[in-house]
Amino acid sequence: MTDYLWDGKGRPDERIAELEALLSRFRRPAPPAAPRPSSVSGKRPAARPAPEGYEIGWGWYVAAAALLAIFAIGAAVRFFEARRAREWTIVDARGSKKLVRGESIRTAPGKTARLESAAVGVVELAENTTLTLLEVRDGRTSLDLSAGTIHARTTSPPGVFVVQTPRGRAIDLGCEYTLRVEPGRGGRVHVDSGWVELSRVGQQSLVPAAASAVFDATGRLTPPWFDDAQAEFGEAVRRFALPPEVPIDAVARVRALDRILTLARRRDGLTLIGPDPGSPARRPHPHRAPGGAGRDAGGAPPDPRPPERPRASAARRHEGARRRRRDVRPGRVVAARPGGGGRSAAPEEEDRRGSSRGLLSGLAPAT
Amino acid sequence: MVTTGRTAAAARSDAGLVEAARGGDHAAFAELHARYWRVVRAVLLGTLAAPDADDALQDVFVTALTRLSSLRDPGAFGGWLLRIARNRAADLKRRTPPQKMRELDESYGTAETSTDAAEAARALEAIRTLPEAYRETLVMRLVEGLTGPEIAERTGMTPGSVRVNLHRGLHLLREKLRVSS
Numbered sequence: 001m002t003d004y005l006w007d008g009k010g011r012p013d014e015r016i017a018e019l020e021a022l023l024s025r026f027r028r029p030a031p032p033a034a035p036r037p038s039s040v041s042g043k044r045p046a047a048r049p050a051p052e053g054y055e056i057g058w059g060w061y062v063a064a065a066a067l068l069a070i071f072a073i074g075a076a077v078r079f080f081e082a083r084r085a086r087e088w089t090i091v092d093a094r095g096s097k098k099l100v101r102g103e104s105i106r107t108a109p110g111k112t113a114r115l116e117s118a119a120v121g122v123v124e125l126a127e128n129t130t131l132t133l134l135e136v137r138d139g140r141t142s143l144d145l146s147a148g149t150i151h152a153r154t155t156s157p158p159g160v161f162v163v164q165t166p167r168g169r170a171i172d173l174g175c176e177y178t179l180r181v182e183p184g185r186g187g188r189v190h191v192d193s194g195w196v197e198l199s200r201v202g203q204q205s206l207v208p209a210a211a212s213a214v215f216d217a218t219g220r221l222t223p224p225w226f227d228d229a230q231a232e233f234g235e236a237v238r239r240f241a242l243p244p245e246v247p248i249d250a251v252a253r254v255r256a257l258d259r260i261l262t263l264a265r266r267r268d269g270l271t272l273i274g275p276d277p278g279s280p281a282r283r284p285h286p287h288r289a290p291g292g293a294g295r296d297a298g299g300a301p302p303d304p305r306p307p308e309r310p311r312a313s314a315a316r317r318h319e320g321a322r323r324r325r326r327d328v329r330p331g332r333v334v335a336a337r338p339g340g341g342g343r344s345a346a347p348e349e350e351d352r353r354g355s356s357r358g359l360l361s362g363l364a365p366a367t
Numbered sequence: 368m369v370t371t372g373r374t375a376a377a378a379r380s381d382a383g384l385v386e387a388a389r390g391g392d393h394a395a396f397a398e399l400h401a402r403y404w405r406v407v408r409a410v411l412l413g414t415l416a417a418p419d420a421d422d423a424l425q426d427v428f429v430t431a432l433t434r435l436s437s438l439r440d441p442g443a444f445g446g447w448l449l450r451i452a453r454n455r456a457a458d459l460k461r462r463t464p465p466q467k468m469r470e471l472d473e474s475y476g477t478a479e480t481s482t483d484a485a486e487a488a489r490a491l492e493a494i495r496t497l498p499e500a501y502r503e504t505l506v507m508r509l510v511e512g513l514t515g516p517e518i519a520e521r522t523g524m525t526p527g528s529v530r531v532n533l534h535r536g537l538h539l540l541r542e543k544l545r546v547s548s
Contacts, residue, residue: 005537019490
């Protein structure tokens with residue numbers, strides 16, 4: 001079948017032929033001359049370069065270079081802004097100055113100072129305070145407080161702001177707190193909001209808001225106790241966890257424990273058994289030294305012996321401990337008895353086994 | 368010089384001509400020009416007034432000659448050239464006021480009556496309102512006088528597509544002309 005529109009053969013369709021005749025006026029009478037290479041050399045083409053898929057023109061290279069330059073500038077700005085945010089600035093009565101890594105600041109008697117960092121927050125220094133900037137990097141800012149008192153208000157994520165002391169370190173978990181270090185005597189942390197982890201090797205004390213914990217000159221830690229607890233309760237905790245006598249006066253410690261258990265409220269369960277009884281962190285590692293805050297008050301060295309299999313006497317002790325913990329509730333007081341046969345182990349023995357933060361957590365058997 | 372049949376065939380293909388033109392063979396580029404100038408002009412004429420299309424026709428080939436070394440697939444010369452032409456037409460159309468186009472079309476014819484010239488301009492304007500595929504194919508067939516198989520060969524479209532474009536385009540064109548008359 002012939003199709004005039006398709007190949008121009010066959011009988012012409014009148015209307016198509018008419019259109020052809022009409023539109024042929026736009027036909028070019030003679031073909032144009034092809035351009036010669038010599039006539040176009042060095043001449044800028046008038047038409048746009050061919051589309052993508054056929055060639056890559058200079059425009060694409062320029063666009064790619066511009067894009068790369070924008071990214072590079074953006075990355076540089078971001079880098080320098082982040083670095084500036086991590087910088088610490090000293091602000092005092094004389095003005096402000098940048099504190100560089102390794103540099104120390106010491107406040108004179110009667111003078112205070114203030115450290116600011118956009119990435120971390122604000123640290124206020126009381127009089128007679130010596131603070132050194134140890135480390136500033138992404139994800140960690142470390143200061144060394146060798147003496148004096150600081151008050152920190154942080155806005156950084158938990159774990160970023162760390163203050164080293166001669167006997168341990170305070171890790172900010174997103175909070176506001178005060179830390180005091182007295183050379184040769186230990187120190188104290190008081191938390192206003194959030195949490196602070198007070199730790200040294202093998203020991204840890206998680207201090208919540210409205211609570212305090214202390215450490216002594218040897219680095220021993222107490223568990224936290226709340227501000228609204230009786231003063232005698234705090235003293236007993238300190239006396240039990242940080243016994244001053246050498247060798248340890250076991251009778252005095254048990255007497256302190258007796259006072260603790262007598263004065264403890266339900267809220268003070270934090271002091272007795274730690275903030276998170278189910279946490280694996282509270283469980284002793286079989287090959288590691290017992291390390292609970294307060295429970296490790298003796299600072300015993302790591303025990304290299306493998307864990308013992310539970311024996312009948314240990315099972316009895318476990319049962320006794322379980323009963324005692326059940327009994328620690330308001331209105332019911334159970335006094336621990338020194339050398340109480342199968343019911344209670346001596347404090348020294350508990351020290352070897354204890355690994356958690358609470359005072360009584362060491363009474364649980366090792367698992 | 369002895370030329371094998373295969374070499375001669377390759378030389379007649381677009382790819383062979385492009386390779387030769389890249390090597391500075393003007394005759395090869397002239398052959399490509401002769402092969403494609405009608406379809407390029409048809410693409411331009413589908414958008415631009417005739418004088419503008421003739422100017423742009425030369426620009427397109429100058430561009431092609433300048434950029435020939437950057438063409439990655441020499442066998443795709445036809446499609447590459449038509450894309451250059453479409454880009455050029457779009458560029459010029461943006462810069463040219465639409466009213467001017469009709470005046471130039473009407474004055475393009477020389478030995479015809481003014482009525483025929485007006486009719487031709489009206490028909491070409493009606494074609495320009497069609498979708499691109501129909502528009503270009505109809506201009507190639509009705510203005511440049513190419514046959515369907517030639518259009519398919521130059522543009523890379525399948526013969527079936529060209530046939531469909533021609534018939535549907537003509538159908539739409541008749542409707543438009545009937546409405547406008």
